[in-house]
Amino acid sequence: MNSDLKQASSEKFRRLEAGCRASGLSLTHQRRALLHCLAQRSDHPTADQLYDELKSDVGGLSRTTVYRILDTFVRVGLVSKISSPQAKARFDADMGRHHHIVCEQCGKVADLFDSDFNLRGLPENNSSGFTVHNYEITFNGLCPLCQKIGKENES
Ligand SMILES: [Zn+2]
Ligand SMILES: [Zn+2]
Incomplete structure (x- = not known):
């Protein structure tokens, strides 16, 4: 990791830590480890993936605990959950x-x-009868690596 990236991620970590405290969550060893990873x-x-990365370093960490901590982070607005119908939820700090x-x-x-692509507002009174809390836009495409592999296979 280059030093710019390292600095950006440690700033992000400090922001997350502060957010955790501001939400009244105690900074347990396990929560800190997850925030650091994120x-x-x-x-x-x-x-x-987070569990696999942390399980050897963080004693007593179980998959269930990781799920529970992430749910807590999402609930207090520290982390967002990107869900797509076909895939497992992913987490974004x-x-x-x-x-x-x-x-x-x-x-x-x-x-x-x-x-x-940012919306100016949410559709408040809409025919679905739902109250709207948020939105996310997900585009599909080919990543640079897969584009490269595709080109190599053509030639
Ligand atoms: Zn993101
Ligand atoms: Zn790809």
């Missing part, structure tokens, strides 16, 4: 408005920052 990764890991793009080939999820 601050470092920008690949929108699933709960299972970047709460600024942004969108996602999913690779149709390998399933990689990347951030897509383009404020042109």
